[in-house]
Amino acid sequence: MNDVNKERSEWIVDTTQMSFKQDVFERSKQTLVVVDFWAAWCAPCKMLAPVLEKLATECAGKFVLVKADTEQVAEAASEFQVSSIPAVFAVSGGEIVDVFHGVLPEEQIRGWLERLFQHHAIVEIQALEEADPAAAEVRYRSLISERPNDVQLTIGLGRVVLAQGKEKECQELLEQLEQRGFLEPEAQQLMAVLKMRNRQVSDVDSIRREVAADPDDMGLQWQLAEALSGEKQYAEALAICLAVLQKDRHGFGENSRQLMIDIFRILPEDDDLIGEYRRKLALALY
Numbered sequence: 155m156n157d158v159n160k161e162r163s164e165w166i167v168d169t170t171q172m173s174f175k176q177d178v179f180e181r182s183k184q185t186l187v188v189v190d191f192w193a194a195w196c197a198p199c200k201m202l203a204p205v206l207e208k209l210a211t212e213c214a215g216k217f218v219l220v221k222a223d224t225e226q227v228a229e230a231a232s233e234f235q236v237s238s239i240p241a242v243f244a245v246s247g248g249e250i251v252d253v254f255h256g257v258l259p260e261e262q263i264r265g266w267l268e269r270l271f272q273h274h275a276i277v278e279i280q281a282l283e284e285a286d287p288a289a290a291e292v293r294y295r296s297l298i299s300e301r302p303n304d305v306q307l308t309i310g311l312g313r314v315v316l317a318q319g320k321e322k323e324c325q326e327l328l329e330q331l332e333q334r335g336f337l338e339p340e341a342q343q344l345m346a347v348l349k350m351r352n353r354q355v356s357d358v359d360s361i362r363r364e365v366a367a368d369p370d371d372m373g374l375q376w377q378l379a380e381a382l383s384g385e386k387q388y389a390e391a392l393a394i395c396l397a398v399l400q401k402d403r404h405g406f407g408e409n410s411r412q413l414m415i416d417i418f419r420i421l422p423e424d425d426d427l428i429g430e431y432r433r434k435l436a437l438a439l440y
Contacts, residue, residue, distance in 0.1 A: 165210045166219045174230045177220050182245040183281070186217040186274040188267075191231055191241040193224045199240045202257045206242070209263065216271055244270045247277040276306055283310070287317040305331065309340045316348060324348055339419075346419035350384060358385060372398050372406040379413060388417050392431045400438050411435070 169177040169189075181187050190206055192199035203221075210219035224231045224239060234243060234250070244252040244266075251273060254266065275297060282290045294311040301307060308327055316324040325348060331341050361378045368374060375398045382391035395410035414435055418428050 165213070165215060165217075166207055166221065168221050168223075169227060169230075171227045171229055174222070174227055178230075178245050179248050181218060181220075183248055185215065186270055187220055187245040188217050188270075189220045189222050189234075189243040189245060191222045191224050191227075191234070191236045191239050191243070193239055196239050198257045202240045202242075205260050205263060209260075209267065213267070217267065217274075246270070246274045247281065272301070272304075276310060279310060283314055283317065287314040290314045291318070305338060306340070309338065309344060312341070312344050316344065316351070321348060321351055343419040346416040349416055350420065358382060358387075372402050376406040376409055379410060383413060383417060388421060389427055392417060392427060396431065396434055396438060399435070403439075411439075 167177050178187050178189055188206065188210070190199075190203065192203060206219055210217065222230060224236065234241070238255055240257065241253065241255050243250055252266070252270060254263075258266070279290050279293045279297075282293070291311065291314045294307055294314060298304065298307045298311065308331060312324045312327040315327070324344070328337070328341060328345050328348065331337055337345065358378070358381045361374065361381055365371070365374045365378050375394055379391045379394040379398065382388075382394070392414055395414045398410040399407040399414075401407070414431060418432065421428055
């Protein structure tokens, strides 16, 4: 490997199998990490290395270049499914986000890095959203001033303003996105959360008593499902929605179908309720 001076070594790290997790995944939670899988016998690796090292030094902390000798980190190379070298991976927020193989021109690598810097900036703000939504809002607005057409930034801003109780502003941002004629899945999820927020808060116990007195009233059943969803009691809400839909395909049945879809969008993707009730909904409709 080429010798690096003290200034360069700050942004270039030689990893080992023992330190790989810390050097790559843990470090990527703070800054973008670029992993260069190489070997001493690999001629293309020797061509690519000076370019990556030059860019790491030039960018001075915008990313850290981790040099991974496949002879020393065979296990890590296997986990990354490295089948040929050089193989260059980008890791951000603890996850692999992109990769290229072989030797690319310097300008192409610069463009690749620029896209990664933009992605990592969003990852950093997302990590801040829950702990300090107001600070995240400031950072989203700053990036939007530079990239006004970046949809992911607009969706992120919508999330943090909603977290601060600014429902009207969130609605305006979503309407702005809807003007294109479609919404990304993340925007659809945000819309579903906003709908839940905007639902009239009802007393679940009092509606239960009304339903018990008149169980055939689909309107009351719908109100109960809506109230339960507002209380995040999604399993019971879904069961009631399905029952209403099975009895009334239109009217309150259509309202129930839409509520079920909204709940699907809010729940984590791996939640068992989604698979269970998607199947039941399909059977009820078809």
